[in-house]
Each structure stands twice: as structure tokens, then as C-alpha cells.
Amino acid sequence: xxxxxxxxxxxQILIRFSEVDSMNIVWHGSYVQYFEDAREAxxxxxxxxYQNYFDNGFYAPLVDMQFEFKNPLQYGxxxxxxxxxxxxxxxxxxxxxxxxREKDNALAATGSTTQVFLDSDYKLVLYSPDFYTEWKKRxxxx
Amino acid sequence: xxxxxxxxxxxQILIRFSEVDSMNIVWHGSYVQYFEDAREAxxxxxxxxYQNYFDNGFYAPLVDMQFEFKNPLQYGxxxxxxxxxxxxxxxxxxxxxxxxREKDNALAATGSTTQVFLDSDYKLVLYSPDFYTEWKKRxxxx
Amino acid sequence: xxxxxxxxxxxQILIRFSEVDSMNIVWHGSYVQYFEDAREAxxxxxxxxYQNYFDNGFYAPLVDMQFEFKNPLQYGxxxxxxxxxxxxxxxxxxxxxxxxREKDNALAATGSTTQVFLDSDYKLVLYSPDFYTEWKKRxxxx
Amino acid sequence: xxxxxxxxxxxQILIRFSEVDSMNIVWHGSYVQYFEDAREAxxxxxxxxYQNYFDNGFYAPLVDMQFEFKNPLQYGxxxxxxxxxxxxxxxxxxxxxxxxREKDNALAATGSTTQVFLDSDYKLVLYSPDFYTEWKKRxxxx
Numbered sequence: 001x002x003x004x005x006x007x008x009x010x011x012q013i014l015i016r017f018s019e020v021d022s023m024n025i026v027w028h029g030s031y032v033q034y035f036e037d038a039r040e041a042x043x044x045x046x047x048x049x050y051q052n053y054f055d056n057g058f059y060a061p062l063v064d065m066q067f068e069f070k071n072p073l074q075y076g077x078x079x080x081x082x083x084x085x086x087x088x089x090x091x092x093x094x095x096x097x098x099x100x101r102e103k104d105n106a107l108a109a110t111g112s113t114t115q116v117f118l119d120s121d122y123k124l125v126l127y128s129p130d131f132y133t134e135w136k137k138r139x140x141x142x
Numbered sequence: 143x144x145x146x147x148x149x150x151x152x153x154q155i156l157i158r159f160s161e162v163d164s165m166n167i168v169w170h171g172s173y174v175q176y177f178e179d180a181r182e183a184x185x186x187x188x189x190x191x192y193q194n195y196f197d198n199g200f201y202a203p204l205v206d207m208q209f210e211f212k213n214p215l216q217y218g219x220x221x222x223x224x225x226x227x228x229x230x231x232x233x234x235x236x237x238x239x240x241x242x243r244e245k246d247n248a249l250a251a252t253g254s255t256t257q258v259f260l261d262s263d264y265k266l267v268l269y270s271p272d273f274y275t276e277w278k279k280r281x282x283x284x
Numbered sequence: 285x286x287x288x289x290x291x292x293x294x295x296q297i298l299i300r301f302s303e304v305d306s307m308n309i310v311w312h313g314s315y316v317q318y319f320e321d322a323r324e325a326x327x328x329x330x331x332x333x334y335q336n337y338f339d340n341g342f343y344a345p346l347v348d349m350q351f352e353f354k355n356p357l358q359y360g361x362x363x364x365x366x367x368x369x370x371x372x373x374x375x376x377x378x379x380x381x382x383x384x385r386e387k388d389n390a391l392a393a394t395g396s397t398t399q400v401f402l403d404s405d406y407k408l409v410l411y412s413p414d415f416y417t418e419w420k421k422r423x424x425x426x
Numbered sequence: 427x428x429x430x431x432x433x434x435x436x437x438q439i440l441i442r443f444s445e446v447d448s449m450n451i452v453w454h455g456s457y458v459q460y461f462e463d464a465r466e467a468x469x470x471x472x473x474x475x476y477q478n479y480f481d482n483g484f485y486a487p488l489v490d491m492q493f494e495f496k497n498p499l500q501y502g503x504x505x506x507x508x509x510x511x512x513x514x515x516x517x518x519x520x521x522x523x524x525x526x527r528e529k530d531n532a533l534a535a536t537g538s539t540t541q542v543f544l545d546s547d548y549k550l551v552l553y554s555p556d557f558y559t560e561w562k563k564r565x566x567x568x
Contacts, residue, residue, distance in 0.1 A: 171458035
């Protein structure tokens with residue numbers, strides 16, 4: 001039996017002036033956008049962006065997000081975000097993230113996000129939508 | 143003949159940690175939110191919030207915004223935003239703003255915004271919508 | 285033996301237009317600011333803001349933040365953030381948060397944050413700084 | 427006599443989900459970041475970023491910013507920001523901006539920013555700092 005694929009993407013970002021606080025390090029809130037940037041880069045690679053959810057008649061809001069901060073990022077730093085899709089049977093989309101500081105390859109942050117599906121009336125979808133089941137099959141993640 | 147009313151509102155805000163940049167002063171982009179906070183406070187007082195526009199079937203996006211920065215605001219400062227409605231005959235909503243630093247009453251920033259009306263198909267509305275003409279009459283600004 | 289005090293604060297916020305995304309619900313990233321607003325309100329009540337940390341020669345960056353989203357908030361909603369200080373022996377500052385949607389008292393989100401102390405050279409402080417130990421004693425949380 | 431150089435840079439951006447409001451168009455406040463992204467791209471090309479200012483002992487905060495919005499940008503759109511340096515004799519750094527929607531080359535927004543120099547004590551610098559005069563000569567903009 002074949003093992004499921006590990007779907008991954010890497011996204012490089014340049015830390016902006018406005019993302020840094022008066023401690024001269026990236027404000028913790030900026031990492032939410034970094035995760036979303038990586039998630040959308042993953043989505044463009046594999047067909048799983050917010051737009052793809054909309055086009056199939058669904059919303060996919062976050063129900064859980066977690067961040068651990070290990071080493072600070074500073075204005076002008078280049079960071080590398082590695083995102084990995086975590087396969088689950090439930091009607092959920094789960095990602096894990098690692099952010100590295102390019103100049104010394106130090107781990108800057110880790111975390112995860114979990115999304116569920118809502119239909120166009122904002123009702124929670126308990127079973128995996130067909131398009132998502134198809135997506136999983138197509139990418140051999142189940 | 144009676145002069146038109148001057149409609150004004152004042153909004154006090156406390157400068158947040160996240161709004162300050164590594165120069166230890168408020169990042170210029172944060173002022174967009176300060177203006178919007180004042181505009182919504184004005185709108186709640188006089189019935190002219192984004193929600194009021196929606197409820198009448200319109201959007202009112204900005205087509206122009208201008209800022210002049212005079213004196214810096216810092217984390218922990220209290221600022222007072224004074225907003226004034228500028229009456230015009232066109233189908234536009236124009237506001238002027240002054241932001242004062244409470245501790246010394248120094249002028250921190252001034253500016254203005256201009257909004258137009260779009261209908262629910264995002265088409266520009268060339269004539270003042272009825273609800274807006276009624277609003278102007280009710281508040282004696284024309 | 286007296287039980288330690290439970291230190292709490294409540295902060296009311298009005299959901300802004302700019303905090304809402306194209307799903308018409310608050311974008312998940314906005315909650316980072318809601319937590320920080322509550323944390324600073326707590327800090328002003330009990331003397332534990334970012335400014336208090338600075339004044340004592342320390343930074344207190346977040347090393348962990350977690351969010352669970354239960355029910356959506358919308359533009360115009362009033363939300364009530366309840367923040368509680370979680371006493372620990374380590375040189376950490378831990379808070380738990382609950383955000384309620386005022387109109388129906390539904391739980392909108394829960395979460396937690398953990399801060400550590402850095403000295404003015406950005407070195408991690410392994411033992412509780414004196415000012416923090418004093419603060420704990422003064423508020424009977426240990 | 428040689429005409430001064432026109433210094434320009436072009437920066438392409440992909441409109442993010444979080445930058446869009448409930449009208450499904452980019453929130454006006456997001457354009458502040460777009461201008462800053464273009465300004466920093468220009469700065470990396472020609473040696474005039476926030477970091478370059480710091481390294482020479484100066485801050486360069488904005489004293490003026492202006493935006494005109496012409497056509498909306500939406501989530502998923504690609505936009506092209508064209509930034510041009512406007513030479514002046516005063517100790518100021520002035521840029522003009524044009525943002526185009528790539529799919530139809532429509533003009534989305536225009537605007538300008540003006541920066542002044544502060545020394546490390548946050549005092550306004552009335553005469554052009556040497557490094558800036560040198561920079562102007564090196565790039566033949568005066």
C-alpha cells in the first residue's frame with residue numbers, strides 16, 4: 001500500500017518596516033499574515049486557495065490557530081516559511097508551519113491552523129465536501 | 143437665511159503598542175484607521191455609518207484621502223480626533239479631520255476623505271441618493 | 285492558607301469595518317489585536333502594560349499564542365473580552381481569554397498567550413525579575 | 427546641460443484575502459502598505475530604504491501622503507505599482523505612485539508621499555543631509 005503524499009510548499013518573504021514593533025522585532029500579530037501568505041502559496045500550487053473554496057460554494061474559516069515564537073525576526077530579514085498539509089479524515093483542512101530566519105537558518109516560529117467548511121448559508125458542513133474529497137484523491141493524501 | 147449646520151464629532155483614542163513602529167512613533171498607516179474610527183463615531187451620532195449606507199442599498203468607498211503629519215504620537219498617548227462634515231452639492235461625503243495629542247494639545251495630524259456612492263451593482267451614482275438628500279435636509283447641512 | 289487572587293479584567297470593543305473580511309465576518313488575524321487590547325486593559329488596571337515592562341528594564345514578547353474560534357463576529361457587533369491572569373512559578377506571564385458576542389452572549393473565541401522576559405540586551409531572563417515577583421506579591425497571586 | 431535622471435521602479439503585488447473588505451474590494455487603508463512596498467523596492471534598487479536612513483543616522487518619517495482611488499482591486503488581482511522619485515531642492519524625499527490592475531491595465535490608484543529628515547534626537551533637519559546630497563549627485567537627479 002502506497003504511503004500518502006506529503007504536500008509541502010515554501011514561501012520566502014522579506015520582513016517589512018511596518019511589521020516590526022518598537023522592540024525592533026516583528027510584532028507577533030504579523031505572523032498571522034505570514035501563515036496566510038504561505039497557505040495561499042500552497043493553495044496556488046495545489047488548487048486550495050480561498051478562491052477555490054468560494055468557487056466550489058464554500059467558505060473555509062479558521063477554527064484554530066497556534067503560534068510558538070522561538071527567535072525574533074527583524075526589519076530587512078528574509079524569512080522562509082515551510083508549510084505542510086496534514087491529512088485527516090474529518091472535514092477539516094489542517095496545516096503545520098515552520099518559519100526560518102534565512103541569515104542563520106534559525107527557527108523563528110512554528111504553528112498550525114485548522115479550517116472547517118461552511119456552506120453558502122454559513123452552516124457548518126459535517127461531511128467532507130465532494131470537491132475536497134476529490135482534491136484529496138487527486139493529490140494522494142488519503 | 144439660516145446658515146447650514148456644522149456637524150462635528152470628537153473621538154478619543156489611546157495609542158496602541160502595535161500601532162507604533164521601530165522609530166517609537168505611530169506608523170503613518172495607522173492614521174487611516176484613526177480617521178475611520180472618527181468617521182464611524184460621527185456616523186453613529188448622525189446616522190451615516192457604513193451600515194447606514196448598506197441598509198439603503200449603497201456602498202460608499204473612498205475616492206480620495208489626504209494626510210499631513212505635524213507632530214508624532216507615541217505608545218500610551220491619548221489622542222483626540224475632531225471630525226467635521228463638509229457640505230457639498232455633489233453626491234459625495236467629505237470629512238475633514240484634526241488629531242490632537244492630549245498631553246500638550248499639539249496638532250498631530252490633519253487630513254480629509256472623500257466618499258462617493260456606488261449602487262449594489264458597484265455602479266457610480268451620479269446624483270445624490272434620496273436617503274442622503276433626506277439626511278442633509280434633516281441635519282440642515284444644505 | 286489564603287487562596288491566590290484571581291485577577292481579571294473585562295474589555296468591551298465595537299467591531300470595526302476594517303476588521304471584517306469578504307466573508308462578512310471578522311478576519312481571524314484581527315483577534316490578535318483584541319487579545320492585546322484586553323491584555324493592555326488588564327495591564328492598566330493592575331500595572332502590567334508593555335510600558336511597565338519597559339520602565340523596569342525589560343521586554344516581554346510573546347512566545348506562544350493560541351486561538352479557538354467558536355462563533356463569528358460581524359461589523360457593528362459589540363464584543364466583550366474577558367481576560368484572566370494565570371499564576372505560574374516560572375518567569376512567565378500567562379493569560380487566558382474569552383470573547384463573547386454581546387447580542388446573544390455566544391462565545392466567539394477563546395485563547396491564551398504566554399510572555400517571557402528579555403533584558404535590555406534581548407537576553408532571556410530565566411528567573412522572575414524582582415519587579416514581577418513584587419507585583420505577584422502585591423496582588424496576592426502567589 | 428544634461429537633464430536630471432528620472433528614477434523609477436516597478437513592483438508587482440498579488441492582492442491578499444486579508445486586504446479586502448466586506449465590499450469585496452481592497453480596503454483603502456491597504457494602499458498605504460502598497461505605497462510603502464513600492465518605496466522600499468525603489469530603495470533597494472537605488473539605496474534609499476528606511477535602513478539606509480538609519481545607517482546614516484537619520485529617520486525619514488512621512489509628513490504628507492495623498493491617495494486617489496480610481497478603480498477597485500479585488501482578492502486575487504495582480505497589481506503593478508509604478509513609483510517615481512520627484513527631485514526637489516528641499517531636504518525632502520518625494521515620490522509619486524501609480525497602481526495598475528494587471529488584468530485590464532486600468533489605473534487603480536495614484537498618490538504621493540513626502541518624507542523629511544529627523545536626526546537621532548528626532549529634531550527636524552532643515553538642510554539636506556550630506557549622504558542625501560551625495561545620493562542625489564550619484565544618481566544625477568540634481
